[in-house]
Amino acid sequence: xxARTCLRSTRAFAxxxxxAVHFSKRAASSSSSGAAAxxxxxxxxxxxxxxxxxAAGSIAWYYHLYGPTAHAMTPAEEGLHPAxxxxxxxxxxxxxxxxxxxxxxxxxxxxxxxxxxxxxxxYRALVGTILTVDEAKALAEENEYDNEPNDxxxxxxxxxxxxxxxxxxxxxxxxxxxxxxxxxxxxxxxxTKARHGGCNYIFSLLTGYPDExxxxxxxxxxxxxxxxxxxxxxxxxxxxxxGLVDYEDETPASTSQMAKDVVEFLNWAAEPEMDDRKRMGxxxxxxxxxxxxxxxxxxxxxxxxxxSRKIAYDPPKPAKTRE
Amino acid sequence: MGFWDTIADMVEAATPWVTAEAEAPTQESTEETTVEAxxxxxxxxxxxxxxxxxxxxxxxxxxxxDDEDDEDExxxxxxxxxEECRESKQCSGVKHHFDECVExxxxxSEQDGAKExxxxxxxxxxxxxxxxxxxxxxxxxx
Numbered sequence: 450x451x452a453r454t455c456l457r458s459t460r461a462f463a464x465x466x467x468x469a470v471h472f473s474k475r476a477a478s479s480s481s482s483g484a485a486a487x488x489x490x491x492x493x494x495x496x497x498x499x500x501x502x503x504a505a506g507s508i509a510w511y512y513h514l515y516g517p518t519a520h521a522m523t524p525a526e527e528g529l530h531p532a533x534x535x536x537x538x539x540x541x542x543x544x545x546x547x548x549x550x551x552x553x554x555x556x557x558x559x560x561x562x563x564x565x566x567x568x569x570x571x572y573r574a575l576v577g578t579i580l581t582v583d584e585a586k587a588l589a590e591e592n593e594y595d596n597e598p599n600d601x602x603x604x605x606x607x608x609x610x611x612x613x614x615x616x617x618x619x620x621x622x623x624x625x626x627x628x629x630x631x632x633x634x635x636x637x638x639x640x641t642k643a644r645h646g647g648c649n650y651i652f653s654l655l656t657g658y659p660d661e662x663x664x665x666x667x668x669x670x671x672x673x674x675x676x677x678x679x680x681x682x683x684x685x686x687x688x689x690x691x692g693l694v695d696y697e698d699e700t701p702a703s704t705s706q707m708a709k710d711v712v713e714f715l716n717w718a719a720e721p722e723m724d725d726r727k728r729m730g731x732x733x734x735x736x737x738x739x740x741x742x743x744x745x746x747x748x749x750x751x752x753x754x755x756x757s758r759k760i761a762y763d764p765p766k767p768a769k770t771r772e
Numbered sequence: 773m774g775f776w777d778t779i780a781d782m783v784e785a786a787t788p789w790v791t792a793e794a795e796a797p798t799q800e801s802t803e804e805t806t807v808e809a810x811x812x813x814x815x816x817x818x819x820x821x822x823x824x825x826x827x828x829x830x831x832x833x834x835x836x837x838d839d840e841d842d843e844d845e846x847x848x849x850x851x852x853x854x855e856e857c858r859e860s861k862q863c864s865g866v867k868h869h870f871d872e873c874v875e876x877x878x879x880x881s882e883q884d885g886a887k888e889x890x891x892x893x894x895x896x897x898x899x900x901x902x903x904x905x906x907x908x909x910x911x912x913x914x
Contacts, residue, residue, distance in 0.1 A: 525891040532902035535910050549914070653902065656850055663870075664877040665889030676898055681891065691846045700914050705850035709913050 525666075528679035531646045531653035538713060539648070542731065544724045545717050547578060552696055553714025554579050556707050559694055561637065564629065564685075566617035569638035570718050573611040578717070585611055592616045630671050632684030641712070641719045648712050653677045655708040658687035849912040853905035863900040870897045 538545045572589040576582050589609035596607040619625035626633050641647045654677045662674035672682035689704045696702055873890040
């Protein structure tokens with residue numbers, strides 16, 4: 450049916466193209482014979498042509514209204530999209546490189562922590578993944594936390610425990626803004642999940658500060674040019690410089706090495722369950738493949754009778770006719 | 773009990789998914805175990821000791837390479853690779869556009885204030901360079 454209607458519509462379209470000649474012919478022929486019988490095809494052709502014209506017109510109108518996408522933002526406002534880096538820990542069966550996490554935590558503590566909080570990560574989460582128990586305890590005890598109210602209802606300070614969370618550099622957002630010229634350094638606990646581009650974006654942002662902004666670029670006062678930041682004007686200045694951190698495993702601390710380590714650490718902070726999640730995924734794959742193979746074999750076993758059965762048609766022998 | 777412990781230890785030493793403890797195991801537990809068990813443990817630890825020895829050799833090699841790097845000042849591999857990529861044939865087109873834009877804008881700004889910027893051209897060049905340098909950079913970083 451569809452094919453037939455299509456054919457008919459093209460025919461109608463063809464008639465619409467050289468309409469004048471066609472119609473006059475039909476009109477001439479219709480005048481001689483019965484008018485009611487021949488008027489119908491002309492009317493149908495006109496209707497088909499009109500419907501086609503309306504259909505095409507409505508498509509054109511729609512495209513005119515909604516077709517072209519409007520880019521309200523310039524590329525500078527959009528920000529440069531980061532290149533895709535081949536992160537090992539993003540592969541399907543790979544874990545975090547825990548040596549890198551350790552280095553990354555060192556970078557966070559020595560560089561980032563002066564402005565950025567990591568408020569959702571407790572010391573206990575670091576144990577076994579980044580630090581040993583003793584190291585984590587020693588680190589926790591360096592900071593003071595509010596104790597339970599004592600007998601007089603006064604809240605005193607106590608050294609930190611493993612259950613405490615990493616301390617924030619500022620007591621609240623207002624203090625953070627005041628100390629940073631009005632810009633709020635975001636909390637880094639979930640930052641790799643909270644930004645488009647994830648790890649690639651943060652790595653590119655940290656390492657992507659050019660020596661000087663390109664010619665003609667407008668950089669606001671107190672801002673720095675970074676192509677990856679939407680709007681290109683970022684309040685954070687470049688912080689990672691070659692040799693800023695002395696790694697305990699004597700890895701050369703180039704800017705990109707530090708950025709890579711700290712980004713992997715931040716990815717760990719955002720999804721500490723990743724290693725377990727991948728291990729669970731592997732278990733699921735193993736179990737389901739075993740069960741699938743088993744089910745295939747059971748099916749073959751159960752169907753063996755049916756599959757090997759042969760149905761033969763044994764036609765009745767023609768009855769011997771009596772002579 | 774002792775017999776099954778040794779079996780478990782040997783299995784643990786042989787299997788690749790040995791659990792790593794955050795804390796070193798305490799000394800007291802080894803003293804309490806029987807003499808037989810410790811003998812079996814020794815054999816197990818000997819087996820296990822072969823693997824770390826190989827790892828150490830690898831680490832030493834890496835350290836030697838690192839030392840060579842340390843002798844001259846640390847050069848950021850990202851800068852190096854991206855500079856190479858910017859000069860490469862792959863990015864010659866966008867580099868040409870960027871250079872031309874910089875020249876045009878600097879000339880215009882000297883005369884009567886620039887009306888355009890080179891951000892878009894810079895983006896294209898940076899995109900090309902980072903894309904080209906990404907795999908090389910990751911093979912250079914630890």
